[in-house]
Amino acid sequence: MDIRSLKSIIETEANKSLEEISIIELVHNLIKYSYKARASDIHIDPQENEIVVRARIDGILNKIFTFKKEIQDEIITRIKILSGLRTDEHNTPQDGRFKFFDPIENIKFDIRVSVMPTYYGENAVLRLLTSKEDSFTLETLGFSEQDLDKVQKAIQKPYGMILVTGPTGSGKTTTLYAILKALNKESVSIVTLEDPVEYSIPGITQIQVNPQVGLVFSKGLRAILRQDPNIIMVGEIRDQETADIAVNAALTGHLLLSTLHTNDAPTALPRLLEMGTEPFLIASTLNIVIAQRLVRKICEKCKTEIKLKKTEILSVLESIGYDLTIENIKKIKDSKFYKGNGCEICNGTGYYGRLGIFEVLNISDKIRDAIMKRANSDVIKSIAIKEGMTTMVQDGFSKVLKGLTTIEELLRVIHE
Numbered sequence: 001m002d003i004r005s006l007k008s009i010i011e012t013e014a015n016k017s018l019e020e021i022s023i024i025e026l027v028h029n030l031i032k033y034s035y036k037a038r039a040s041d042i043h044i045d046p047q048e049n050e051i052v053v054r055a056r057i058d059g060i061l062n063k064i065f066t067f068k069k070e071i072q073d074e075i076i077t078r079i080k081i082l083s084g085l086r087t088d089e090h091n092t093p094q095d096g097r098f099k100f101f102d103p104i105e106n107i108k109f110d111i112r113v114s115v116m117p118t119y120y121g122e123n124a125v126l127r128l129l130t131s132k133e134d135s136f137t138l139e140t141l142g143f144s145e146q147d148l149d150k151v152q153k154a155i156q157k158p159y160g161m162i163l164v165t166g167p168t169g170s171g172k173t174t175t176l177y178a179i180l181k182a183l184n185k186e187s188v189s190i191v192t193l194e195d196p197v198e199y200s201i202p203g204i205t206q207i208q209v210n211p212q213v214g215l216v217f218s219k220g221l222r223a224i225l226r227q228d229p230n231i232i233m234v235g236e237i238r239d240q241e242t243a244d245i246a247v248n249a250a251l252t253g254h255l256l257l258s259t260l261h262t263n264d265a266p267t268a269l270p271r272l273l274e275m276g277t278e279p280f281l282i283a284s285t286l287n288i289v290i291a292q293r294l295v296r297k298i299c300e301k302c303k304t305e306i307k308l309k310k311t312e313i314l315s316v317l318e319s320i321g322y323d324l325t326i327e328n329i330k331k332i333k334d335s336k337f338y339k340g341n342g343c344e345i346c347n348g349t350g351y352y353g354r355l356g357i358f359e360v361l362n363i364s365d366k367i368r369d370a371i372m373k374r375a376n377s378d379v380i381k382s383i384a385i386k387e388g389m390t391t392m393v394q395d396g397f398s399k400v401l402k403g404l405t406t407i408e409e410l411l412r413v414i415h416e
Helices: 003-014 023-036 069-083 145-155 172-183 217-225 240-251 268-274 279-285 310-319 326-334 365-372 377-386 392-401 407-415
Strands: 039-046 050-057 060-068 094-102 107-118 121-129 160-165 190-194 205-208 231-234 255-260 286-298 303-306 337-340 351-362
Touching: 003 023, 003 060, 023 039, 023 060, 023 069, 023 094, 023 107, 023 121, 039 069, 050 069, 060 069, 069 094, 069 107, 069 121, 145 160, 145 172, 145 286, 145 351, 160 172, 160 240, 172 190, 172 231, 172 255, 172 286, 190 217, 217 231, 217 240, 231 240, 240 255, 240 279, 255 268, 268 279, 268 286, 268 365, 268 377, 279 286, 279 365, 286 337, 286 392, 286 407, 310 326, 310 407, 351 377, 351 392, 351 407, 365 377, 392 407
Parallel strands: 160 255, 160 286, 190 205, 190 231, 231 255
Antiparallel strands: 039 050, 039 121, 050 060, 094 107, 107 121, 286 351, 303 337
16 A cells, blocks of 8 residues: 555544544554654654654654644554553653554564653653664665775774764664674674663574663673673663773673763774773774764655855855865865755655765774873864764765765754
C-alpha cells in the first residue's frame, strides 16, 4: 500500500464516530505510515482541544496528523497495552518496548516507548528501531577517504580507547555499531553495555543498564572486565568513576569504545581531564576521537542547480570558521551548488536521507604532549589542524561542494 492511501485510511478512521473507530487499527496504521515515511520517532502530543501527531524524519519533526481530543485516552491505553505498561497509572512516567509486525507487508521491527504525564494528559513518544540504521557500515557513513583510513587503522589496534562525540541524535551509536560490526570476528569476544540496547548484533554480548537493580555503567563495566572480553563498548562516559574504569580497561589490553557529549573532537580531551582522569592515563590510552553531526542529503529526484553569490558564500563560511585559503576560494568559485525543489518522494522537503559530517582527531605524539600539559581545546585543535585534521565545517562544506547537501543544512547542524 502506498503512503498516500495509508494516510487517507488513517484520516478516515480518525474521523469516524467514537463508537465506530477501531483504535487498534488506527495505532497500527499510524506506526506503519510513520515507518513508510522513514520516521525515527513518533510524538503523540495532547493539546487543549486536539492531539497533534508528529514524526521525526531525517532529524526534523513534522506534523503528520491531528486527531480529536476524545480518542486521546484510548490511543495512549492501546500503546500501554502493547508495551506491557500499567494502564491504571496516569501520574508517573513509564517506559516500555514492543515488537511491531504487519503481516500484509511483512514489516517487522522493535519500538521503544516513553509515556509521560503532561498538563493536557499523557503523551507518548515511540522510537522506531528499524533495521535501516543497522545496515550501515563504516564505508557508507560518509567518512572521507582520509578520515576512513584513520578510523580503520585506529580500530585495528589491539588496545586503547576510541571515543565518538556529538550531541544527542548526531548518529554516535550508529558509528559505534558500524565499528563493532567491522571488528566482529569469531576469534574475539565483544561485550557492550548500553542504555538502551538499540539493535541486536549477532555474535556480540549486549547488556542493557538497569539502574533499578544497581546495574549502572560503572558497576556494569567492572563486571564486564571479569568476562574476559577483547573489545568493550560502553554507551556513554558520564562520570569520573566510569571514565577511570574505562581508561584502566584500555590500559590493560582491551579495546574500549564509548561516547562523550562534546561539540567537537579536541574538546573531548579537556572534558576527560575535568572528570578527574589523570593526563598521563588519557595520553597513553586514547587512540582516536571522532566528532560528528548528521546533515540531510539533497533529494536526488528533485535536485536542481542554483545560483549563489560567491561573496555571500564566503561571508557565511567565514562566520563558521571555514579556512578561506586561496585554494579554497578558487574551489568555491569553480563549484556548482544544488538544492532540492521538493517532490512526492521527499514529502516536499527537498531532502531525502542523511549522512555524517566528521572530524577525526588522531592522537599523535604532539597531541599527547599537549594533553600532559593540560592544554585547552584550542591548543589541541591548532596542533591537530597543522597535522592534517579536517574540521567538521571543512568536511561538511566538502559535501556541499560535491552536491550532497546544502549550505543551509550545514549551518543548521553547526549552530545546533
